[in-house]
Amino acid sequence: MTSGRRTHTMRVMVIVKADAASEAGAMPTEQLLTEMGNFNEELVKAGVMLDGEGLKPSSEGKRVQFSGERRTVVDGPFAETKELVAGYWIWRVGSMDEAVEWAKKCPNPMGAGGELEIRPIQEMEDFGEEFTAEARAQEERLRAELAERRGGQE
């Protein structure tokens, strides 16, 4: 696939899956914070890191279920702890293989263990004729406006 700005690059979302400790709101140990800090620095230096954040436990979140005209709000916490999101990165990489190699270098995300899920992001180029020139122009304008607000970080 190709990207409009650079050839042969793609973006991936790397999802840090939750566990009982993250769902309890426990902070990582100082050692893990240090190791993660070093890993993040490597990602930045390699030009891979675009974004990354931690999510509060699902007990502080909600779900909105849509069914026709109905909107049902369900309070957290949610079951299936290991399927929930505890944090994420957005990386720019050359391939899925490169993303996997970076993920393998990550310190155990949850201390003793943990799981990362790597998912390629849909780029405008992945859309066919459904994405009209008009919609494409609007998307580009929105992205430019966002980048400007962030102080041209991207």
Place this chain on the structure above:
Amino acid sequence: MRFMLIRKADACTEAEDLASFELVEAMTKYNDELVKAGAMLDGAGLKPSAQGARVQFTDGTPTVIDGPFADTKELIAGYTLIQARSLGEALEWVKRWPTLDGDGNVTIEVRPLYEDADFEPGGSQVRAS
């Protein structure tokens, strides 16, 4: 406060049925409203989990598992990061999610992000031993 709106997956997003012209238009309009209100921070759609991978760490050893993954409805199809004054305000944005998406049958999970203030002394977080 910042919130992640997680669009949960369904059979269609996992099958990579590309969005219709009408849905693309509706989502772009919705995103445009978020941008104009100064609420939008970022957002993207994810390709089906069949094109993804998981890395499991056990005692420091990584194991790679190729997608697709089960539990379709627990997977993520896309995300939108927004800025809002409260969880209530974030929920108001969610309720205006385009009804064309998923033919009106979708689940959006709203999750507050950790902010720097949460890690300061007296913040909301406790440190694991």
